[in-house]
Amino acid sequence: MRSTGRVLSQILLLALGLALVGGLVGGLIAQFATSHGFLKGVPYGIIVTAVIIGFVTAQSGSPTEMAREGRQGTGLHFADNPALPQAPYQFVLGGLLAFGLGIALLALA
Numbered sequence: 001m002r003s004t005g006r007v008l009s010q011i012l013l014l015a016l017g018l019a020l021v022g023g024l025v026g027g028l029i030a031q032f033a034t035s036h037g038f039l040k041g042v043p044y045g046i047i048v049t050a051v052i053i054g055f056v057t058a059q060s061g062s063p064t065e066m067a068r069e070g071r072q073g074t075g076l077h078f079a080d081n082p083a084l085p086q087a088p089y090q091f092v093l094g095g096l097l098a099f100g101l102g103i104a105l106l107a108l109a
Contacts, residue, residue: 007090014094019101022049043109046102054095057088 026045027038034041 011090011093014090015097018049018053018094018098019046022046043102043106046098050095050099050102054092057091
């Protein structure tokens, strides 16, 4: 089992990565596609990226169903495939943190 500190650092790094990518995309869109400046689009880009990542990973399937499907195999040998991974909760938590950061930046702007 992984240590709590390692999991928390992965969640924080994921949130930071989402914020950086989303902020860059939102800023570039605001700079070139609208009359607003780069900094005006950063919070919106972070929010949209976090929401998309959160929804996509939260709807990734039931852990029990995914494990059952992974164990069914191809029919040649019983249980020749390992179980599929569980739902990626770290992505959901990282998306929530990035969303909160985007809302905070929007409130401060």
